[in-house]
Amino acid sequence: MLRIKKVFIALVVCISLSILAVSPAHGQFKELRILHLNDFHGFAAGKRLIGSDEMQGGIACLAWLADNLRKEKPTLLLAAGDMIQGNPFANLFQGKPVIEIMNKMGFDAMCVGNHEFDFGKDVLRERITEATFPVLGANVKGMPGLKPYIIKEPGGLKVAVIGVVTEDTPFATHPANVEGLTFLSPAATVEEYVRKLRDSVDIIIVLSHLGYNNDMLLASRVKGIDIIVGGHSHTRTLKHMLIGNTVIVQAWEYGMVLGVLDVVVQSGKIVEVKSRLEEIKPSQMKKREDIAQIVEQYGRQVDALMGRIIGKALVDLDGENVRTRETNLGDLITDIMRQQSNSQIALTNGGGIRASIGKGNITLNDIYTALPFDNYIVAMKLTGREIKEVLEHGVSGVGLKEGRFLQVSGLSFTYDPKMPQGLRVMDVSVGGAKMDIDATYTVCTNDFLAAGGDGYRTFREAMKESQDFSITANTIKSDKITYNDSGRPLKDVVMDYIREKKRITATVEGRIKEVSCNEGVCKQPGNPSAPRYDR
Amino acid sequence: MKVFVNNREILLLPGMTVKHALIGAGLLDEAMAGKKVFDEWGNELGLDGALTEGNSIYVK
Numbered sequence: 001m002l003r004i005k006k007v008f009i010a011l012v013v014c015i016s017l018s019i020l021a022v023s024p025a026h027g028q029f030k031e032l033r034i035l036h037l038n039d040f041h042g043f044a045a046g047k048r049l050i051g052s053d054e055m056q057g058g059i060a061c062l063a064w065l066a067d068n069l070r071k072e073k074p075t076l077l078l079a080a081g082d083m084i085q086g087n088p089f090a091n092l093f094q095g096k097p098v099i100e101i102m103n104k105m106g107f108d109a110m111c112v113g114n115h116e117f118d119f120g121k122d123v124l125r126e127r128i129t130e131a132t133f134p135v136l137g138a139n140v141k142g143m144p145g146l147k148p149y150i151i152k153e154p155g156g157l158k159v160a161v162i163g164v165v166t167e168d169t170p171f172a173t174h175p176a177n178v179e180g181l182t183f184l185s186p187a188a189t190v191e192e193y194v195r196k197l198r199d200s201v202d203i204i205i206v207l208s209h210l211g212y213n214n215d216m217l218l219a220s221r222v223k224g225i226d227i228i229v230g231g232h233s234h235t236r237t238l239k240h241m242l243i244g245n246t247v248i249v250q251a252w253e254y255g256m257v258l259g260v261l262d263v264v265v266q267s268g269k270i271v272e273v274k275s276r277l278e279e280i281k282p283s284q285m286k287k288r289e290d291i292a293q294i295v296e297q298y299g300r301q302v303d304a305l306m307g308r309i310i311g312k313a314l315v316d317l318d319g320e321n322v323r324t325r326e327t328n329l330g331d332l333i334t335d336i337m338r339q340q341s342n343s344q345i346a347l348t349n350g351g352g353i354r355a356s357i358g359k360g361n362i363t364l365n366d367i368y369t370a371l372p373f374d375n376y377i378v379a380m381k382l383t384g385r386e387i388k389e390v391l392e393h394g395v396s397g398v399g400l401k402e403g404r405f406l407q408v409s410g411l412s413f414t415y416d417p418k419m420p421q422g423l424r425v426m427d428v429s430v431g432g433a434k435m436d437i438d439a440t441y442t443v444c445t446n447d448f449l450a451a452g453g454d455g456y457r458t459f460r461e462a463m464k465e466s467q468d469f470s471i472t473a474n475t476i477k478s479d480k481i482t483y484n485d486s487g488r489p490l491k492d493v494v495m496d497y498i499r500e501k502k503r504i505t506a507t508v509e510g511r512i513k514e515v516s517c518n519e520g521v522c523k524q525p526g527n528p529s530a531p532r533y534d535r
Numbered sequence: 536m537k538v539f540v541n542n543r544e545i546l547l548l549p550g551m552t553v554k555h556a557l558i559g560a561g562l563l564d565e566a567m568a569g570k571k572v573f574d575e576w577g578n579e580l581g582l583d584g585a586l587t588e589g590n591s592i593y594v595k
Contacts, residue, residue, distance in 0.1 A: 039581070050582070051569025114550075166585070172550030211585045212574065234553070234581030235574065253581035378548060450548055451555035453563075460546045460559065486550040 029266050030157045031073045034205070035066050036251050036259035038080035038231025039113070042090025042098050043254035044295045046282055057256040060292035061285040063105045065258055065278055073262070074155025077106060080231030080250070081113025081165060081209030084127060085487065088302050088368075089295075094119045097298040099130045101291055107133040109150055111163030112140065113209040113231060117177045118487030136163020136207060139189040141182040149193055151201060157265055160201040162193045165209045166232060174485040186210055187221050194224040202268050205229060212237070212250055219246035226270055227261065240275040247273050256280055306368065309361040311498035314505040317357040319370050322350030323401040325514065328506035329353060329370065330407025335506075336497045337490065338409045341379040341483035343444040344430060345410040347390060348490075349454050351403015352446060362498055371491040379444035379483035382462055384437040387411070388425060389458045396421045404454035406512075411435065414513040416522065426515075426522070442482050446490060539591040553592060554582040562594045570594050 046057035066077060079102065084095025095116075102110065112135060116124055121143065128135045128145035138148035149162040164186040170178045190206055197204060203226040208215050211233035219225055220243050228248045236252035240261065247270065251259030257277040264272035318327035330353060338346035355369045382390070394406035395415045413428040428435040435441075450459045463480055498504055515522040536547050540560035547555050553572055557563040566572055572580045575591045586592070 039583070041583075050567060168549060211587055212578065213587050213590060232585045233574075233587075234584030236579040236581075238578070241576070250578075252579070253583065447548075447551065447555065448558060451551060452545075452559040452561075463548065464546050481548060484548060484550060 027267055029264055029271070030155055030202070032154060032157055032159065032203075032263050032265060033069065033073045033075040034227065034229060034249075034259075034261040034263070035069060035075060035077045036080060036229045036249065036261065037062070037078075037083075037255060038209070038229075038251055038259075039082045039234050039253040040079070040098065040255045041082055041086025041115070041253070042084065042095070043087055043256075044089050044097065044101065045299065046280070047254045047256060049256075055282055057254050057280050058282045058287070058295075059101055059105075059255055060287035060289075060295055061282050062255050062258050062280050063101075063288040063291040064286045065280065066105060067288060069258075069260060069278075074157065076108045076152060076154055076159065076161070076205075078161065078205070078207055078229050079107055079110035080207050080229050081111050082115045082231060083110060083113070085115040085118045088306070089298060091492065092302055092305050093298065094123045095127050096130070097294065099127050101294055103130070103132045104291055104294065105288075108152055109134050109136055109161050109163065109207060111135070111207040111209055111231075112137040112143075112146065112165050114166055114169040114172055115487055116165075117169060117173050117181075120177045121179075121181070136161065137165055138162050138193055139164045139167065139184040139186050141184060142180050148189075149197065151197075157203070158201040159203050159205060160193075160197045161205045161207055162190055162197075163207045164190060166211065166214070171484065173487045177487070186214070187218055190218060190225065191222045194222055198224050202265055203227065203263075203270065208232075211235075212241075212248070215248050215250075216241065216243050219243035219248060227263070229259070229261070236277065237275070238277060240273060242273075245270070247275070249275050251277055306365045307363050309363055310367075310495065311362045311502050311504055313357050313359050313362050314503055315507070316359045317370075317504070317506060319353045319356040322353045322407055323403055323405045324350075324398060325405075326407065326508050326510075326512040328508050329357065331409065331509060331511065332504065332506040333371070333490075333494060334407050334409035336494055337377050337444050337446075339497075340493050341377050341442075341444040343379045343410070343442040343482065345387065345408070345441055345443045347394075347406050347408055347443060347445045347449070349394075349403050349446070349449055349456075350405040350407055351454060352448065353407070362504065364495060367491050367495050367498070371489075371494060373448070374489045374491075375446040375448050376486050376489055377444050377483060377493065378447050378450045378481070378485075379442055380450070380459065380462065380480045381440045381482065382443045382458070384428070384430075384435045384439050384441065386458050386462050387430075387435065387441060387443060388428060388437065390443075390456065391415075391425045391428065392422050393456055393458070395424050402454070404456070408511050412509075412511040412513075414515045414522065414524070416515050416517045418516065426517075444483060447486065536586065536588045538586050538589070541593055542591070547586065551586070552582065553580050553584045553586060556586060556592060557582070557594065560594075565594055
């Protein structure tokens with residue numbers, strides 16, 4: 001009996017030793033530093049802080065700091081998505097400079113964000129090929145080059161990094177950009193990989209482009225995640241969040257801070273956590289010179305491209321009078337919007353057009369000056385009644401030259417500014433036929449107006465009143481929205497149109513006519529009288 | 536998606552961000568003038584930050 005007991009104990013010891021031999025870092029205290037960045041959006045030269053003259057960020061300074069912090073302990077440098085798209089530095093080269101910089105900095109991994117898809121699958125595939133670090137997207141099926149996870153061994157610690165992106169991605173970019181791709185549930189996907197990897201690594205990191213709230217939900221749903229390094233919600237987590245045993249961090253936006261998470265791991269468990277965000281203050285920091293050179297080199301190219309001629313205006317394009325009357329530039333821009341979104345009607349606020357484009361050569365700078373905002377096109381179905389309401393709001397502040405005055409395409413109307421607000425618009429025609437107040441039309445506008453900017457409530461109210469309005473997995477399910485490309489600013493759409501057409505001309509077509517009505521007869525200055533249309 | 540800005544309900548389209556929620560609430564100008572936006576845990580948010588259904592944000 002005693003011999004059997006001894007043999008049994010010996011067997012247990014042997015099995016335990018063999019387990020310890022394959023299980024890394026068992027029993028020892030091991031340090032790991034995670035440096036993290038998210039939602040950089042190509043702001044390589046930094047960004048002016050809102051409401052201040054102070055500059056913050058700058059990837060050359062951030063790289064210098066990252067190098068110094070790396071020297072102190074075993075480190076992983078991670079990026080949580082939305083790195084390659086967002087401002088001219090990135091967009092004019094479809095994200096290439098950002099990957100070049102990330103390669104130089106020696107990133108260990110990056111997960112894709114929704115905006116990584118904004119240049120289309122072919123461009124993303126190129127960027128993934130150029131990257132010397134793995135690009136992760138475990139819940140994206142059909143995208144060549146993406147890996148679900150990687151395993152790294154900093155300081156002898158075996159670490160799995162799983163990457164996931166928001167499954168809302170197809171609803172926030174042009175459908176062509178994600179055609180043939182499937183975005184699976186991040187939680188189910190992570191659960192599957194945690195189950196697969198848990199016993200073979202010391203810790204599991206999820207590199208997430210889901211947003212802070214979804215990171216918390218993920219941590220509460222999927223057990224076995226040690227750390228979530230997040231992005232998407234641009235959250236400035238001054239201190240890490242702990243959900244169960246999962247540490248959650250996120251490093252704000254645009255490289256204005258570098259996230260630093262220090263953990264001590266023992267027997268596959270995090271036993272100590274410290275987190276902070278290091279502010280990137282270019283006036284107080286050194287730069288990594290090789291990175292600064294890349295930023296300057298592409299910066300010079302951006303300047304050159306901004307001044308490059310992309311087309312020729314055969315007439316002056318009027319961006320001055322867009323708050324009080326139809327202009328040829330307003331007509332041109334709304335025509336382009338209507339064509340791009342395949343809508344019947346386009347409406348944009350005059351306040352979104354900020355400068356004229358003179359007759360002669362057109363440069364990119366001209367487009368960016370005329371359209372300085374990062375507005376994008378959205379389109380939805382509205383009834384004739386709702387369109388009339390929008391038009392009425394558009395002319396309600398015309399006397400004050402307010403920005404809500406609309407430039408239009410696909411429809412025409414007259415209005416009498418002397419009539420009471422809400423009763424000014426008449427003779428609305430769509431595609432040359434009288435607008436049916438009960439019919440449905442596809443209408444595109446910009447995201448500013450769709451969100452309720454300049455006092456436009458109709459677009460949001462229309463969504464609310466939709467019979468099929470529902471929310472599943474954080475996404476509006478509605479056949480009301482017909483176009484929604486948040487990844488492509490209107491100015492880029494206009495730029496591409498001018499590049500393609502080369503010679504641009506536009507005339508005021510009489511889409512918006514101001515009239516003066518008296519006892520049912522309306523007159524336009526200089527024009528014959530016209531019968532009044534029923535409201 | 537429905538979010539709340541200073542406890543006021545705002546309806547947004549997919550892909551819309553903190554900035555759009557502030558536009559809907561008429562508070563974008565205040566944020567542009569230097570007021571900050573926070574989530575319900577007191578974390579500061581960037582104007583281009585993504586929102587999810589039911590998020591509550593505050594302009595202070």
